[in-house]
Amino acid sequence: MSTMLELARLSHVYGGDHAAIAELSFTVDTGELACIVGPSGCGKSTLLRAIAGLLAPTNGSVFLHGRPVRGVPDDLAVVFQDYSRSLFPWLTVQSNVEFPLRGRVGRTERQDRARFALAQVGLAGAAHKHPQQLSGGMQQRVALARALAYRPSLLLLDEPFASVDAQTRFELEDLLLRVHAEQGTTMLLVTHDIDESVYLGDRVLVLSGSPARVLADLTVDLPRTRDQITTRESEPFVELRSEVARLLRGTPIPVAF
Amino acid sequence: MGHTATRRHRSVRPWGADRERWRPRAALRGLAGVLILLLGWEVVVRAGAVPADYLPPPSVVFPQLVDMLVDPAFLLAVVATVLSWAIALALAVGIAVPAGLALASVHWLRVASGTVVEFLRPIPAVALVPLLVVSIGGGPTTKISLAVFAGLWPILFNTIYAFAEIEPLQVDTAKVFGAGRLRVLTRVALPSVAPFVLTGVRLSAAIGLAVVISAEMLTGAGGGIGQFILAAASGATRMDRVLAGVVVAGVLGYVINAVLERVHRRYFGWQS
Numbered sequence: 001m002s003t004m005l006e007l008a009r010l011s012h013v014y015g016g017d018h019a020a021i022a023e024l025s026f027t028v029d030t031g032e033l034a035c036i037v038g039p040s041g042c043g044k045s046t047l048l049r050a051i052a053g054l055l056a057p058t059n060g061s062v063f064l065h066g067r068p069v070r071g072v073p074d075d076l077a078v079v080f081q082d083y084s085r086s087l088f089p090w091l092t093v094q095s096n097v098e099f100p101l102r103g104r105v106g107r108t109e110r111q112d113r114a115r116f117a118l119a120q121v122g123l124a125g126a127a128h129k130h131p132q133q134l135s136g137g138m139q140q141r142v143a144l145a146r147a148l149a150y151r152p153s154l155l156l157l158d159e160p161f162a163s164v165d166a167q168t169r170f171e172l173e174d175l176l177l178r179v180h181a182e183q184g185t186t187m188l189l190v191t192h193d194i195d196e197s198v199y200l201g202d203r204v205l206v207l208s209g210s211p212a213r214v215l216a217d218l219t220v221d222l223p224r225t226r227d228q229i230t231t232r233e234s235e236p237f238v239e240l241r242s243e244v245a246r247l248l249r250g251t252p253i254p255v256a257f
Numbered sequence: 258m259g260h261t262a263t264r265r266h267r268s269v270r271p272w273g274a275d276r277e278r279w280r281p282r283a284a285l286r287g288l289a290g291v292l293i294l295l296l297g298w299e300v301v302v303r304a305g306a307v308p309a310d311y312l313p314p315p316s317v318v319f320p321q322l323v324d325m326l327v328d329p330a331f332l333l334a335v336v337a338t339v340l341s342w343a344i345a346l347a348l349a350v351g352i353a354v355p356a357g358l359a360l361a362s363v364h365w366l367r368v369a370s371g372t373v374v375e376f377l378r379p380i381p382a383v384a385l386v387p388l389l390v391v392s393i394g395g396g397p398t399t400k401i402s403l404a405v406f407a408g409l410w411p412i413l414f415n416t417i418y419a420f421a422e423i424e425p426l427q428v429d430t431a432k433v434f435g436a437g438r439l440r441v442l443t444r445v446a447l448p449s450v451a452p453f454v455l456t457g458v459r460l461s462a463a464i465g466l467a468v469v470i471s472a473e474m475l476t477g478a479g480g481g482i483g484q485f486i487l488a489a490a491s492g493a494t495r496m497d498r499v500l501a502g503v504v505v506a507g508v509l510g511y512v513i514n515a516v517l518e519r520v521h522r523r524y525f526g527w528q529s
Contacts (some may be wrong), residue, residue: 052433054429054432055431072432072433072435074435076433077433077434078429078430078431080426080429082426085424085426085427086426086427086429086430088427088430088445088448089451089527089528090525090527097443099434100434100435103433103443108380130527132527150434161397209495
């Protein structure tokens with residue numbers, strides 16, 4: 001498999017003394033769904049912002065398709081945790097999804113792609129509503145559809161399901177897995193939820209507390225087709241989640257890795 | 258939100274469906290209030306509580322109003338007031354929105370202008386009447402300048418405030434999807450600030466009308482409803498004409514506000 005994303009000794013220091021991430025190095029292969037799990041406030045968002053080109057890291061580099069990232073890369077999309085502030089309230093759901101395609105593809109294709117993406121997330125009927133008329137879970141579906149319609153090579157998800165209720169969260173997790181299976185988009189998902197990282201990932205990267213370093217890079221050895229009940233009670237799942245939990249609890253400051 | 262799926266036509270903004278619906282009950286109640294006020298006014302005057310010369314009852318004022326509404330001189334006065342008001346509002350928008358944009362985005366400009374703005378803003382516009390009459394005369398330019406001066410502030414402050422309130426995550430989202438500075442400005446910043454700016458415009462519209470009519474009255478020149486009321490009040494005091502003029506001014510203010518409110522709901526209903 002080819003490498004989609006590479007981080008080389010990426011560090012970021014805020015205001016001269018607060019190190020958010022320190023010498024992070026890892027790669028993500030094309031088509032992979034990699035999860036990054038770490039304690040809250042460990043610099044996960046800083047990491048995603050650096051990959052997305054929204055923030056210039058103090059040190060190190062990010063490579064996408066082998067090219068260094070300077071500024072926002074062209075074929076990358078982000079789904080933010082805070083869907084209600086990330087969607088544009090003055091646009092309809094359809095226009096929100098079309099937004100990234102404006103000026104890139106023609107009108108007809110734009111509308112078709114938006115409609116297709118909305119159907120993919122099960123929101124075909126809500127195209128003419130406005131985001132604030134939808135529930136939180138539905139709003140996050142819109143944000144996901146917007147990212148999918150863009151057809152990015154790399155989809156970054158910043159705690160995408162942290163602000164919805166548990167039931168909706170399960171639904172959205174399965175939706176994401178389905179889309180990943182259908183579309184094969186490379187995804188990098190950041191979460192603080194250990195179970196979610198194991199349930200969703202092909203791979204789990206465990207980060208330490210601030211400044212974030214890679215504590216472990218674990219392959220998730222579960223069947224690709226997952227189920228909210230049977231997968232979560234299966235032995236490999238339980239073992240892996242315990243391992244991640246131990247890693248996160250045991251080492252506030254990593255000794256060696 | 259209690260929107261109904263059946264009203265999802267493309268021309269109908271779903272958010273406004275509830276409030277834009279004509280509600281006869283509420284309208285009837287509003288009308289009842291007006292009727293009670295007029296009736297009370299009529300009764301108080303008829304009972305002799307106030308001399309009818311000072312406060313003519315509605316039964317005298319309204320026939321007078323009807324006469325005035327077909328009187329070309331009065332209609333011309335109304336046109337003069339409305340025109341001055343409209344020009345002043347357009348100028349205030351044209352100055353305050355770009356100025357607000359500049360002050361919001363350039364920090365040192367905001368700091369440098371801070372003291373001057375804080376000094377100018379509390380000055381009541383009508384206090385400047387003598388200054389303007391002496392310097393530029395009593396014509397329409399004076400009342401328009403005053404209304405512009407008074408109307409600048411709400412638009413200016415709302416614009417500055419609105420720019421500070423732009424959601425950073427929306428800006429990031431647009432950037433992630435490849436938007437440059439110009440696209441962020443036109444597709445994110447402007448739609449975000451527009452409702453706030455319109456709120457400022459509504460305030461300025463109300464203030465502007467009051468200032469135009471006050472200036473007409475204080476200068477006694479330049480035409481308009483204000484001058485008409487002043488003329489009716491002096492000499493052979495015609496309080497019926499004065500009050501009819503006041504009613505027209507009130508209706509103007511009401512209509513202006515109602516129209517702008519409708520515009521707000523129609524285009525910026527998402528804001529709630």
